[in-house]
Amino acid sequence: MxxxxxxxxxxxxxxxxxxxxxxxxxxxxxxxxxxxxxxxxxxxxxxxxxxxxxxxxxxxxxxxxxxxxxxxxxxxxxxxxxxxxxxxxxxxxxxxxxxxxxxxxxxxxxxxxxxxxxxxxxxxxxxxxxxxxxxxxxxxxxxxxxxxxxxxxxxxxxxxxxxxxxxxxxxxxxxxxxxxxxxxxxxxxxxxxxxxxxxxxxxxxxxxxxxxxxxxxxxxxxxxxxxxxxxxxxxxxxxxxxxxxxxxxxxxxxxxxxxxxxxxxxxxxxxxxxxxxxxxxxxxxxxxxxxxxxxxxxxxxxxxxxxxxxxxxxxxxxxxxxxxxxxxxxxxxxRYDQFMRFGWKVLIPVNLVWILFLSYVKLANNEFSDRTKWLSVGGIVVVVLLIAMLWPAARKPRQLSVEEQVASRPPGSFPVPPIDLQVPPSPRARRAVAERAPATVGVDSEKEV
Known part of the structure; x- marks a missing residue:
């Protein structure tokens, strides 16, 4: 022993x-x-x-x-x-x-x-x-x-x-x-x-x-x-x-x-x-x-x-x-799609970039002088920060309305609810909105006159 x-x-x-x-x-x-x-x-x-x-x-x-x-x-x-x-x-x-x-x-x-x-x-x-x-x-x-x-x-x-x-x-x-x-x-x-x-x-x-x-x-x-x-x-x-x-x-x-x-x-x-x-x-x-x-x-x-x-x-x-x-x-x-997107598109890329940076630091520590090492590492950090600050924000696609999402479904498809869980208005609600719209316009116009 x-x-x-x-x-x-x-x-x-x-x-x-x-x-x-x-x-x-x-x-x-x-x-x-x-x-x-x-x-x-x-x-x-x-x-x-x-x-x-x-x-x-x-x-x-x-x-x-x-x-x-x-x-x-x-x-x-x-x-x-x-x-x-x-x-x-x-x-x-x-x-x-x-x-x-x-x-x-x-x-x-x-x-x-x-x-x-x-x-x-x-x-x-x-x-x-x-x-x-x-x-x-x-x-x-x-x-x-x-x-x-x-x-x-x-x-x-x-x-x-x-x-x-x-x-x-x-x-x-x-x-x-x-x-x-x-x-x-x-x-x-x-x-x-x-x-x-x-x-x-x-x-x-x-x-x-x-x-x-x-x-x-x-x-x-x-x-x-x-x-x-x-x-x-x-x-x-x-x-x-x-x-x-x-x-x-x-x-x-x-x-x-x-x-x-x-x-x-x-x-x-x-x-x-x-x-x-x-x-x-x-x-x-x-x-x-x-x-x-x-x-x-x-x-x-x-x-x-x-x-x-x-x-x-x-x-x-x-x-x-x-x-x-x-x-x-x-x-x-x-939500499940948010969870999977966070793992594959955030955690893994950040991890890979961090590993590459750490590899360069270890290489610089063995091969370069102290002054060159710190200048090179500092330069990489500054470049990464500038890229992160100046990177254009991703253009978000236009959000379709509930009616547009329903209309975009192919004929004969199963009525799947939208991703944001908003239920389309019922036919009765649509008729009520359509009936109130002209009256509302008339009242507003009379008040303006």
Whole structure:
């Protein structure tokens, strides 16, 4: 067993005994279950606080056992399976969603190397040179659970929810993957533990006669990537205001409409574990992972030793989860075409431009002198700002009236309502307007005379 270094390496996990790995596997499973129960109640209480109402307050101390009782109740409810459902795929779909959600946490570092009895081991189940790709792969496979659930239910609304979800999750997964490219380029590795270590090296600066070492958090150094990742994570997890696959107002419940009992509980569990996973992923890639924030490390030099890493890690994860809850409580659901246009025409192009700019900065840092480097980077920024300011605004096409939209339909077509949901006036209303128009003109003319 490898002893004692603060930062784990890939060799740390190669030398773990099988029983140590088994204990860590069970611990990760239990932590995720407990954190899911906490997050469900956490969301209910925060939303209730924002809406000025009590929230859960009956089961357990101050209602904190409410989500536990709900979890125990769901498996014992009656299970109803549609006759038209594909029984095998109907059963496999929630299993896929839960399995991928749990698997993604296998490469997330919870802390550094700690003493485990007479041994030393890292607070991470395992790590590989391409750990970030493992997380992206698990995220990609989770799409299958949602799509298959919608198809196998044999119903219209679940099928529409599954199709929506496939387009949504694939689209925003592209933006999420591009936002992570900047982290690869800066850290020079895809190992999650090494990315955390790269952010711990810090940037020295002088203040009040003292040299301080502030952590180089990529949320600050790569701010556009962090913002795009956060937006993409909300779309990837189907959370409000991007919860279009589960839109109750139009799809009843989306892809899991026909699910009940334990299978519905598995989808419910997978959704919250995915929230926790993307929050833990953001903590690892952009917020220094399990290491304490800079002011604490400057005052307390032992903040990153031992088991204290768990405190900083879960504190950051809870802050990001609060962001999910805040969005749900404040923003309305977007329209589907607006949502897809935002992903493909805004997030992805901005991400590509940012990656090209970052590549040039790294090239200039290695090849050019300091003066030439800063002049060239500043020139690029000025040119981009000028183009953004002087770019002519896109000419909006003339909005057709309701009558023109109705008249433009081909003969014999089905009467589809306009996109803006304005219903054409009824024939009676048209006649009433036509009858009032001459009289109104006559009255106005008499008054003018």
């Amino acid at each position: 490898v002893a004692g270094a603060l930062d784990p390496t890939l060799q740390t996990f190669e030398n773990d005994y099988w029983w140590v790995t088994l204990i860590k596997l069970v611990a990760v499973f239990v932590i995720l279950l407990l954190l899911t129960l906490f997050t469900i109640n956490y969301e209910r209480k925060v939303v209730a606080r924002m809406a000025v109402r009590p929230g859960p307050n009956q089961v357990g101390p101050k209602g904190w056992f409410q989500s536990l009782t709900d979890g125990l109740k769901l498996p014992f409810k009656e299970e109803i399976i549609p006759k038209t459902a594909d029984k095998v795929i109907y059963f496999i779909a929630p299993v896929i969603s839960c399995t991928t959600a749990f698997t993604a946490f296998s490469v997330i570092p919870f802390g550094g190397v700690v003493s485990f009895g007479h041994y030393h081991t890292a607070l991470q189940l395992t790590d590989v040179p391409v750990s970030v790709l493992v997380l992206l792969a698990c995220s990609s496979l989770s799409v299958y659970g949602v799509v298959l659930a919608g198809w196998a239910s044999g119903s219209t609304y679940p099928l529409l929810g599954g199709l929506r979800s496939s387009a949504q999750m694939i689209s925003y997964e592209v933006a999420m993957g591009l936002s992570i490219v900047a982290v690869f380029m800066t850290a020079g590795t895809m190992s999650t533990s090494q990315i955390v270590e790269a952010q711990a090296q810090g940037n020295p600066f002088h203040f009040a006669g003292v040299t301080w070492h502030a952590p180089a958090w990529y949320a600050v150094l790569l701010l556009p990537s962090f913002v795009i990742y956060c937006i993409s994570a909300v779309g990837e997890t189907n959370r409000a205001p991007f919860d279009l696959p589960e839109a109750e107002s139009e799809l009843v419940g989306g892809f899991h409409t026909e699910y009940s009992s334990f299978k519905f509980a598995m989808f419910f569990l997978a959704e919250y574990i995915n929230m926790i996973t993307v929050s833990a992923f953001a903590t690892t890639l952009f917020l220094g992972g399990w290491r304490a924030p800079w002011p604490i490390t400057a005052i307390w030099h032992g903040a990153n030793t031992g088991w204290f890493g768990l405190i900083w890690f879960f504190a950051k994860v809870l802050i990001l989860l609060f962001g999910f809850i805040w969005l749900r409580a404040t923003l309305p659901r977007m």
